[in-house]
Amino acid sequence: MIGVNQVSQMWLGLKQALNLLFSLDQEVYKIIMLSLSVSLTATFISSIIGAPLGIFIGIKNFPFKRILVRLLYTMMSIPPVIAGLVVFLIISRKGPFGYLGLVYTPAAMIIAQSCLITPIIMGIVYNGTKERGSLIKALGKTLGASSGQAMLLLIRELRTNILSAVVTGYGRAVSEVGAVMIVGGNIKGHTRVMTTTIAMLQSMGDYSTAIAIGIVLLGISFLINSILYHFQQGA
């Protein structure tokens, strides 16, 4: 049961969220902007890679396709900390890509989030393509579309499904904490994002500020999802 104390913490958090948003606090805005830029960049990269691959797997038959699909489904539910740990080991100073100096940078966070959400976007697009892809491809052929035109037709017809995949991928990216904490390190002013800030504030016992940041995160997610939803409905 939620006690009186918790309710007052939440109420305080709500008031603080409004204060945070309108206080023009540079640090808060930096955290918000970094969260958005990391998650949106990761979503963009994952969409560019995941959507075409999902379509390809959906319409083509090739050896070991079933195994690949099972692997894809497994990757869709990979725990973020494991993804973060693997990326960390690869880009850490002693790792194979250590010379790039990516560890504890926003770029590392983008890589980790991309690794997490590319399979999600790919999997959702694959499922949509599997159901309607062959029908759309056959239609394109019967109407005389070239292979390029047929591919464009496929993307156009699957746009609702692709947008759903992008929305889901973004949702996963923006709410993710484990992977970005490992590869980013939650460094103040450098790799601190909203989710890692919330985790840090919670461990410090500053619940009302944690709730305030959480409310800001929810508000921004609502805004971005509303925009994507608008496009999805139009499609």
Add this chain to the structure above:
Amino acid sequence: MNVLLRNIVKVYEQFPALEIEEWSIKSGALWGLIGPNGAGKSTLSKIIGRLEAATAGEISYDGNPYTTQLQKEMTVVFQKPYLLRTTVWENIAYPLKIRGYGTKEIKNAVEDILYQMEIGPIMHQKSWTLSGGEAQKVALARALVFKPRLLILDEPTANIDPAAVAVMEKMIRRANEEAQITVLMVTHSLQQAKRLCKEVAFMHRGKIVEAGPTEQILYHPSSALTKKFVQGELLID
């Protein structure tokens, strides 16, 4: 478009589904493919329309082997057509757009076919709001708008209302007689074959048992199997 089939074989998981030694469709013909369920009618129509590959054999179109360019001159309408997730107008305009027609040409061609198919009032409707009959009419309009040389129809009027069937049959006849479009139509309805087709091929167990003028096949069949089918005794293979 002249179509010639030679030694066509289709095997599904070691089961022979089709075996056609030789069959030709002359340019300007209106053929009906009849036969019980599972006879191979749809498979044959898909192979001719290049939507399925034959296991063996060859098909020539106007004496030439298939090329991708040829695909722009033929089309297939299915029993359950897939309509693009957009308006009726955009669905019908699509084949013209991909062929690079100008805006005015597209407008004229689409308006003309909308009028002929009696679907003008629904031109701004989204495809997913259409009834079965309307969807079939739109699919046929989309197939006819670019004037293909070969039109393959796989039970295009199954499960739709009689008024829509009448309009579709009128359009198929007109396409064949006026635009000289070669038509191959899979149908379950012998009445429809009588009304529409100049020639009919009866299929059974993947083979063409008998083919020729509609009247001859339906009223004076030479094969006992055809006779059984036209008398309604052989509906399922």
